[in-house]
Amino acid sequence: MIAWLKGDLIEKKVDKIILNVGGVGYQVHVPLSTYYILPDKGKEVSLLIYTHVREDLISLYGFANEAERQWFQHLIRISGIGPRLAINILSGISSEDLKLAIASGDATRLQAIPGIGKKMAARMVVELKELYPSITETGSTASAPLPEDASTLFSDAVSALVNLGFKPQESSKAVRKILAESPDSPVLKDIIKTALKSLQR
Numbered sequence: 001m002i003a004w005l006k007g008d009l010i011e012k013k014v015d016k017i018i019l020n021v022g023g024v025g026y027q028v029h030v031p032l033s034t035y036y037i038l039p040d041k042g043k044e045v046s047l048l049i050y051t052h053v054r055e056d057l058i059s060l061y062g063f064a065n066e067a068e069r070q071w072f073q074h075l076i077r078i079s080g081i082g083p084r085l086a087i088n089i090l091s092g093i094s095s096e097d098l099k100l101a102i103a104s105g106d107a108t109r110l111q112a113i114p115g116i117g118k119k120m121a122a123r124m125v126v127e128l129k130e131l132y133p134s135i136t137e138t139g140s141t142a143s144a145p146l147p148e149d150a151s152t153l154f155s156d157a158v159s160a161l162v163n164l165g166f167k168p169q170e171s172s173k174a175v176r177k178i179l180a181e182s183p184d185s186p187v188l189k190d191i192i193k194t195a196l197k198s199l200q201r
Contacts, residue, residue: 001053002026002060006046012038015087017062019045028062029083032091036167037064052076052083061087067095078127080120088115097172102128112158112172157191166199174198 005028007021016029017038028047030038038045047062048069061083063069068090075086092113093101101109102125110121157178161171174195 001051002049003051004047005049005060005062006044009038009041009043009045012041017045019047026060028060029087030062031068031087032167033068033094034062034064050083059083065095071095071098074128075124078124080123085115089113092116093172101125105129109176156188157195160188160192161195161199164196170199171195 005019005021005026007019007026009017010020010025011018012035014032014035016027017035019026019028028049030047034047047064048066050061050063050069050072052059052061061072063072072083072086072090075081075089076083081089089098093109097109100106105125107118107121107125110116110124111118116124157175158171161175175191177198178191178194
């Protein structure tokens, strides 16, 4: 089983890359968090790998750090979450924010990830807490859940910022901070405007 690859980056797309390792091209699926820190094509890349084996297919999934690979392995053990959805989840939330969301039972935050509905978010919270009790050991550092009526605002604002070229993780962090600090119900355009000021500093 392949657990690590080091080679030249010969193709670079948002959801997958190709590494030339000793003259063999390996196609590796990656989350956005890993994609954003990849060098230009032709440069050398080193990735941690998870090898997913089915009867008719062998797929490689690459990660920039061990935390993301471990979360990927946690996620695909949940009924209804396959490797592609797990990659999508890690593209929409950082491993640290995911840990905090699970620890605080913040299903609303999880629903902001494309492809994750209300039932799946609730299942993730329950199953990950049961399977990995250490995830809940975050003490006072856990993020408070977003109010239910903030879910749509959160998702729309993060989506708008990502479309403007900002990374999902930093967009998520900026919007969450704004919603947490706002004393009144903010409107979408104001959230985006405030987040842009923060992200462009």
